[in-house]
Amino acid sequence: MRGAARRLGHVVVTVFGATLLVWGLLPLTPGDPARRYLNQERVIAPTEAQLAAARAELGLDRPLHEQYLAWLGGVLRGDLGTSTRWDRPVTEVIATHLPATVRLAVATVALALVAAVVLALVGAAFAGRWPDKATGAVALGGVAVPAFLVGLVLIEVVVVEWGFGRVITDGSWSAVWMPAATLAWLPAAMWSRLLRSGLLSALRSGYALTAASRGASRARVLVVHGLPNAAVPVLTAVALTFGWMLGGAVIVEGVFAWPGIGLVVVQAITARDLAVVQGFALVATLMWVGVSLLTGALAAAVDSRLREGTAW
Template sequence: MRHGGLFVAASKRIGQAILTALAASVLVWALLPLAPGDVAERVLLARGMQDLTTAEIDAAREQLGLNDPLVIQFLNWLGGVFRGDLGQSFTSQAPVMQEIMERLPATLMLLGLALVVSILFSLALALIAAAYRDRWPDQAIRLYTQIGAALPTFVFALLALTFVVVGFQMGRVLAEPSWSAALIPAFIIGLDRAASWTQLLRAGLLEAMASGYAEVARARGASERRILLRHALPNALLPFLTAIGVSVGALIGGAPLIEAIFTWPGLGAYLLEALTARNYPVIQAYVLIAALSYVTAALLVDLVALVLDPRLRGQTG
């Protein structure tokens, strides 16, 4: 029964994730037909054609399938997504998937390193803050979390670029996709993400330290450090993991500005170019990647939570 309950709960979470991904795909696809202006005309202008005739625009509409009903257009687009076909770039006329795959490794390197930095940083700071509650280490950490939560990521990036990269000649302004070049921008992203995660984990640790089982452990002679690490931390991890899962989309969404500031050759710079040129297939592809990354991360966190906390297996939401 225990494994059966886990299977049923996991199946529900997977079904919810599939429905969420389908809903997100509808919204992503709608970026193109709902965009202002004639799509066929924008495509031809992006190819460098001028003084367009009605016949040329009509031919382009037919070629792009824009004369089909909207439902057919969506199903054709969705079928292309399943085949790995995200359309052609308006400007380069190259397959969007090909251009994405050329830039994806650099973005994965940057965001993967940033995620590791933010998790380790928030874990360490939250444990220190909980261990020294209301003393100067806790007060300093709370000051950092308040500043970090209030300021956008690009402010930290500009400060790092001005004082660290340019002032102290550490890192590179024209970055190459290497681990050493990724350290500073990844640290900036991680520092920003860790601020809110530290606040959440610290609150969970303090709540667990004041719980009944913590009092029982103290009565049995357990030290505060043991209570913190063996009792409080495991119980505070689930909300922390959930926060990480729901922040993945924000992590990807905030990457373009950081990549632009540090001239990082990843998907972020590619998106900014597409936004300037109104290159909607590229914009659709990036938003779709961000949405699917969020759904996948949230699903993985849900599944881990089901394994760690049997009480969640009876919940249907």
């Protein structure tokens, strides 16, 4: 109970700190926000009276703490402002493009997990032999080869030569697997090495030796006893990767014309559309906090020591 309360306190502090940082994007950005606002309204050379009126309209003439509280009140009501580039509510812009990025992130994590578990099990089962060296070479390739190059090769071979899939994607589940496979290359390589190391450590532990002495096969010891105990560090890595994916894999989204949030945020930054940047940063933070809590719960379910608070 005490651990749950402590984690909840961490969440509250994290979210509060995130709101301060996200709101700080506006006053800390170089230049006059009122002048940028009027320029976006096609007022190229605003007068002092126009600037003063714009500051009053935007609430920039009030003290900073009042500006923050007013912005936070709007966030709590679901009002993230209006996009100056698209002239639409920020919530509508995010709601239109974020699901595609979440879909891509989920598919990427799923593919990377399956590949990492297979590579790690093969490497640990044949440690020091040629299958282990082969999986190590695959992992090294995953780290060394850029994701966009993998995507270009997949498009050239799978789409152009073999005629499967599409170059222009629509953000649906049916079209997600090729860009997901492109992005899964790197995390699968890293997770497989991390999981292999954990499996080898688990094989040398007392419970694994006890299970083997009772007649359990090496495969059973690996899957039943070693895999759950080696999975906790990988779950943490998965949470971090998911957070990175929510930020938008911009290059891969560009290669596959994926209608995700990454390209939208880049366009918003280029256009100095801070409302969209603020809104996305806040939504991504909240989603990452949720994924972290879910990861902690899964890790506690896998490792009883975490439930008891001895290794949290």
